[in-house]
Amino acid sequence: MRPAKYGAISDTNRLRTLLFVGLLAAATMSCEGAVAPEVLSTSDQTGSATPPPARATGAIQVGTVTIGGSLDASFNRYTIRIGRDRVAAVGPNSSALIGGLSEGTYSVELVDLSDCRVLGSNPRNMTVFAKLVTREIFRVHC
Secondary structure, three states, rough: OOOOOOOOOOOOHHHHHHOOOOHHHHHHHHOOOOOOOOOOEEEOOOOOOOOOOOOOOOEEEEEEEOOOOOOOOOOOEEEEEEEEHHHHHHOOOHHHHHHHHEEEEEEEEEOOOOEEEEEOOOOOOEEEEOOEEEEEEEHHHO
């Protein structure tokens, strides 16, 4: 038993100690390459649940430069395909910004080219970082 001058350990202090030890263990695991547990929800002092903080996202900006003279005058856009299920439109000499992307590497492809072809590789791998814009220019010959 503890001497009286130190006082009794309250349940609140025990909980704080356990939380501190848990956070310390999670930080140590993160430093060693392991992934710390993800917070699924938190609650405020009223006991109501709040959603976890939003994950930071990044963006991809795709530009096109169209060369050659055989582009049909009625043609007004290419399609950008990001991964399997995300698409956006971009003009023949224009750019498009696609935001809200999680960090990672994406396959980005320019499609619906009419009678034109991309110079260089298509698709291209682009890496997205949180709070940054990754840029790529596709040169298209018609």
